[in-house]
Amino acid sequence: MTVNVTMKVNGQSVTAAIAASTLLVDFIREHLRLTGTHVGCNTAQCGACTVHVNGRAVKSCNLLAAQANGAEVTTIEGLAAADGTMHPMQAAFKEHHGLQCGFCTPGMVMSACELKGKLPNATDEQIREALDGNMCRCTGYQNIVKAVKAGLAA
Amino acid sequence: MQAIQLHQPASLADAAKLRSGNDDARFLAGGQSLLAAMKLGLNSATDLINLAALPDLAGIKVDGNRIVIGAMTRHADVAANADVKRLIPALAVLAGSIGDRQVRNVGTLGGSIANADPASDYPAAVVGLGATVRTNQREIAADAFFTGLYETALQNGEIITAVSFPVPEKAGYVKFKAPASRFALVGVFVSKGTGGVRVAVTGAAGSVFRAAGVEAALAGNWSAAAAKAVKLSADNLNSDLHATAEYRAHLIPVLASRAVTAAG
Structure with a gap:
């Protein structure tokens, strides 16, 4: 079955006819070719696929694209300024070495950005709790927490 | 999919x-x-x-x-x-x-x-x-x-x-999380209100259930100590790679007592 979806992705309106079973992450990666959003576990555990839907961090591998019909979606590609200047959270991850292989990073950054609106003065413990839905298999999280703390303060 | x-x-x-x-x-x-x-x-x-x-x-x-x-x-x-x-x-x-x-x-x-x-x-x-x-x-x-x-x-x-x-007079919820999934290995919700004392347990059996023994203890004495003193049978509780039925049976009164403390 085909369904029509229309949504605003990183400020641009997109419309497509897609299979009803299309996951939001596949719509973003395969149809829109925005491959910054990663698929890690594909079972809604690792958080590499985190994007914002109407300002909320969600796991795009666990949502049908049709569920985001009419929504505003922001992916990692939507964070930097038009001239390429990194978003403060991206800059903080770079500055504090909050990544090694980088696979989880787009999800980490999107998750951290949602936190900015909710817990701008988060403690280390609150940051760890808030990043519970994002897994990193390289860093041991120390520098991620540092980066998020700096990004929230920036 | x-x-x-x-x-x-x-x-x-x-x-x-x-x-x-x-x-x-x-x-x-x-x-x-x-x-x-x-x-x-x-x-x-x-x-x-x-x-x-x-x-x-x-x-x-x-x-x-x-x-x-x-x-x-x-x-x-x-x-x-x-x-x-x-x-x-x-x-x-x-x-x-x-x-x-x-x-x-x-x-x-x-x-x-x-x-x-x-x-x-x-x-x-x-x-x-x-x-x-x-x-x-x-x-x-x-x-x-x-x-x-x-x-x-x-x-x-x-x-x-x-x-x-x-709206209860008091209520508390404490769960012991399975570390990877964050699902409740056991979770206990306690409340005291016009309907009396209720103690509901999730994660321990095939379905949520009321722990009658803990309810009776708390009805007589709403305190963490009263909840913790209850001994529960492991019959019909889940055993899996995360925990045995006996471990879950032990956790229920422990978590109930913590939930009473959390309820204030």
């Missing part, structure tokens, strides 16, 4: 009709359990009936001495709601401990209790507070709602519209 027919009804009546007579159709609320189960091949639904467009299913209202939460209300919204935090803080704490932040941004109260996962959190609050589940057909008392492993009293075509929680 398998190919599906996606239905987008605009009314409860239309949604119910789409489900009636189609055993392979499922209602889609937030989908945080359903879609994951379908992707793993654990659910062979051919038709999904998206409830997102139905009016008046999301929202939180105070109604006298009760809080009524719409079925499509997301966990994050329950956790952050000022009325819930003021009147039943344990419910806000529970909602804020489900899954992870991204799951709480999408998952819904109605979806969670309709799924009736044996280790999910909301059933503990529904039974532990003696809530009433409202559907498009009737009202179901919490004690009659959860009937077994992933089983509820809901009939084919019956849709949860809201859950009405009585």
